[in-house]
Amino acid sequence: MDRKSRTSRSATLENTNEELNLWKQICHSLMELEQIQAKTETVMKNLNEMRGTIRPEEGITTVALQRLKEYYRGGIDLSSDETRTITDVIEKLSVLTALREASEKRAEQKKKKRRSEVEELKSASPSPKKPKRYQVEDVEQDDNGQKQKYMLPPRNVIAVPEPADLQSIPEFPTGHDVLALYPGTTCFYRAIVVQPPPNKENNSGPIKYKVQFEDDNDEVKIVLKEHVLQVPKGKP
Template structure:
């Protein structure tokens, strides 16, 4: 299945983690290079101290010295390249962390479930809303919204934000988090059944894990689209990366890591 190349408003936690792992691995390799450099320098110093300049340098010693210098230059170049690579990765990691903190500050906490009396007092407690969607999602709530225009392309859910609830229509107006080709964010008016709340990272921690082999809607990595997938392993079964391991439909049986807040129970439409 072809996945839309849509940007993500938030960076994946796993991306931060994998980048940090790469940095740690590079630092270990750098330490190994520096230790070998130290050994080469000691070798060169010993050879130079053993040379009697008046008698000349034997061919074997000259060859050994030449090889040591060559290896020293090689190690020095590798060290310089690795240091630049580490600095670059650290810069990217810092940028990702700064961006994540800003997003976290902007993210609004969703209101808890409202009872019938509360929704009625707010002017949204009509019969249809009470029977089919007892929860009211206020403005700013992050949701997965089902697009209904292009049915021939199959079911597709996008990451969106609630703009308002329209009582007389019993529908939500939501706005796509991604921009179209003209730099605009599209808005859709959808039935409550096509609007699923997306929990925050903190809220996701308190939710029960979705079991293995269960069908879910998961945000495809690197996009703002939710697709049908099946759970391969929940976060508790992944020691290093506390994300869901899922397998998307028509994705060549590849396994992807998705953050808990971006894995939703498959709705019963």
């Protein structure tokens, strides 16, 4: 796995988290806005009721005047809070929109690159020694919402073991080079085994490896055994 692929995947995960955090902040601000507007309605109701009790010909008492001033000041403060909150929401929505557009652009570029690679594969001459081909389905949908299917030679396909076959598969020792499914993605990358699965005789739970992916800041990730594969021979 090259550094460019690692950087691209890490950036995608970071952008997703940033969008999610930003959306949570927007939702929180909208809840605050509802509370401010509810308080404003209460203040306006109190003002209207108080104005209805005042008779110009009778004047107004000191207590009533003080209360009237407090209502008006409270209304001004709430109005300022409402303006501030709305401005904050608009700014965050603008940032979120920009992030989503950037994510969609990257996704479109990724699809174009995949289509280009497929076209190159289609234009390659078939191997006379290995006429067999596998039909595989892309996990991602295209622009029309369809999952594309491709025919690949055996050298471009690595079988993923079934969970029922895990007990018969030899375990990789610490320090062994493998291909592992990076958590949260559908892609396999080169990694090194940090810790093989523990003894599972008395444990019926999932069998997991601890691995370190290349160019991943030495972070240790946990991957299911069926998603840890032998590096094909001839791969650098």
